[in-house]
Amino acid sequence: MLKQQLNFKLSQKLSPQQIQLMKLIQLPTQAFEQRLSQEMNENPALETGKEEPETFDEEYGNEQDEYDNEGTEVIEAEINVDDYLSDDETPSYKLSANNYSADDEEKQMPYASGTSFNQHLLQQLNTYRLEEDEKEIAKFLVGSVDESGYIRREVQDIVDDLAFTQNVYTTEDKIEKVLKIVQDLDPSGVGARDLQECLLLQLERKEPTEFVSLAITILEDAFEHFSKKHYKKLLQKFDITEDQLRGAIHEIESLNPKPGGAFSGSTRMVEHVVPDFAIKIVDGELELTLNGRNAPELHVSRDYTNMLKGYKESKDKSKSQKDAVMFIKQKLDAAKWFIDAIKQRQQTLFVTMNAIMHRQEEYFLTGDERKLKPMILKDIADKINMDVSTVSRVANSKYVDTPYGTKLIKEFFSESMTNDQGEEVSTREIKKILEITISEEDKRKPLTDDKLAKVLKEKGYPIARRTVAKYREQLDLPVARLRKEI
Template sequence: MKQSLQLKLSQQLTLTPQLQQSIRLLQLSTVELQQEIEQFLLQNPMLERADEYETKRPATSSNIEPPHSQHDQPTEPLEHSNDHHKDEHTDTPLEFDYSGEWGNGGGGNRDEDEDFDPHGRLYHEPTLREHLLSQLAEHVLSARDRAIVTLLIEALNEQGYLEDGLDSLAAELSGELATEADELLGELQVGLSLLQQFEPAGVGARNLHESMRLQLQAQPPSSIRNLALEISQQHLNLLANRDFSRLRKLTGQDDNALKAAQQLIASLNPYPAAGFGGEETRYVAADIVVQKHGATWVARLNSAAMPRLRVNSLYANLLKQQRESGNALNGQLQEARWLVRNIRQRFDTILRVAEAIVIRQQAFFEYGEEAMLPLVLREIAEELGLHESTISRVTSQKFLLCPRGLFELKYFFGSGLETDSGESCSATAIKARLKKLIQAEDPKKPLSDNTLAELLSREGIQVARRTVAKYREALHLPPANQRKAL
């Protein structure tokens, strides 16, 4: 076989480290970005926060200027970014500061006590285990009884239920405690009886029926409480199916008593441990603030979420004087400049996308959900000259604050349905209208999905019954038979 050399031309897209960092920063939320910046500040001495005590005019409600329009300051798309800022080899360090506000750190009245721990002032939400153990400490018990109740507390699941039966626990521990299983079972039953008297009511139950019984028994005695106990323990399925005619026959009670018992049962907590040991609170920072200027709603960047970063001028000048190309600090200087530029570009891109969204959804900010227009990522991408994947990154985990509340940018996108007038109606608007129809219905005769579809068609919105059911489920609204009330 004869060997030969051949030339072949091909195109290949290469992501530079700077572009990879730009894409990564773009998809981070504001909280995640702040954490990322803290890591960079710890690892790179060339990067620092801008002096918080520079002489700058504080941004107040009277001097905040509206954001510059994208037509006044064009920003390059993320995919085709041509950096028009200072050159990498310039003598002037780069600085990124969108805020223009006075900082709240770096000095002032600081506690000079070396033993002062700022974390000690943070509120600690007790876990279910801690809450129950604190109540156990108030009881005078023998060491063995205290150990048994502690064991039961440790055996509770996240919802406050005792999943493992007492028989299995007794069989498992009898060998370790050198006690007969029957004797240990009796001790566990006594310990569980004590545990089930603790707060929150219903904790230590082995199933939903027992939890409801414990919660009802913890309330003051009354005829309604007794009726609720009977229904929850014997006729819960009939109540769930809203079969009030059979409930009337089986309990011998009238509609008023059944309605009161139903409300009492609905007030019970199916998860006794709710509020204890839950997921960590997820904090959200608004990236965009929308305000009304005249007759137009305008988007601007939230200055409170803007980091103030710059390249350390002292180190940059020292490196320039040394002119050592092999110095490791040169690489860190380059990384610091990239980070400042990429963060600046991140917020510029977010602002451009937010401005385009706000322009298209003016009716929503003025009138609410029912005025939301259908919008897809492709429309914004074509308008701004960006790729749809970039718009997807920008709208994910980025939040907009307006007088109507806090919304993720993705909230403003959705498909639409054609109306009789030839216009499109967004899915958000249909859901809002559907929710209003259900809220206004007669609870004794709730509207079926077919009836809801007919009502919407009279308003010019042609929607199938299965679509109504899908939207209703998305709103976490039960079907008609489960919405029926006395």
């Protein structure tokens, strides 16, 4: 049985303006400039640059009032206002997106200039005289080289893949033979199947000296001892002095464990960071400024407001004029919303960063990370009376130029712990002290995590060994055995 009934419910929905603002706040400077450029291209009612003497508020506002008071009556009599006013339930960006097909979009794909790593290797292959089947195998091997310069595949798998995908039937011996040719290419070490082979390939190209020969012997016969830094076992096994071992280790440490990463023509994305804020110390006081690229001068086009005025004053209103006025009104609304959103974005960014700067004032004045105070998103959100998500949007993608370098804002946030005096300190402070302690240790006898925990406790930071291990890993520092030097 079918029946109809009415249900009443309350729900909260974000307006198009709020959605637009949230998206703008999240954008870093470069992405914001691209979004601004996109809006300028899509909305001809939006103009950049300084306005003429009369401001937008006076010019557009007065005409808009006049238009609302007098012109609306004329338009409403002939045009359904709802047809061209934005619907709060449907954001304008959805409406505009649906007006274009995929074919109408002008898509531009940025390409990296230069030669890719694999192309660089293929070009070198052309200098070798190879049989037709060897050439196919060599091309396949070059295609299997990853961005680090390794071929991380078993020879048997390569044989099978050549048969199935290239219709080339060969043997493991033939693959090994061609692989030697690939491994002769530059940069040295390319085409290795593991770290040991990569280092050996590089050493074999060096001028043979006592230390190079010893380094090759160590990698061939005692790679596990070397990788685990069992120096005493190496001294006993090869019956050598500490100076000889030190020289061999120096030769190995000068090698590149990722030869592919050294290729300058690699087509990797390179991220350029543009600071969104700048903090300077002026007469002992902190001074915060917002990057000018985040504060463009925008205003509504006078031509468009004049068009509305002309429509109001015309006596005979054709259908094409009515269609035009709906288009104009929509673009003016969108332009005004965008300008308001830009201003709110500027205000939000500045207020949020200002609160962070004053919270971490000691750090910004000294540059000492041990001066960083515990700070979580809620601390700043409560201080500026905004939502935690808004602060998160600012912190996660924005950079600030400080006297001590360009920093990601979220790096200033950290949890707290209590020291032996009952004071709350930042975990970043503890990590910094841990890093300093490790850097100052005797590398011949590096401190274990247990000993590091005791040292930190003596300095007033009672933390457990497992916490020391966690912080050490976060600092990308190895365990004591791997920090040992001879």
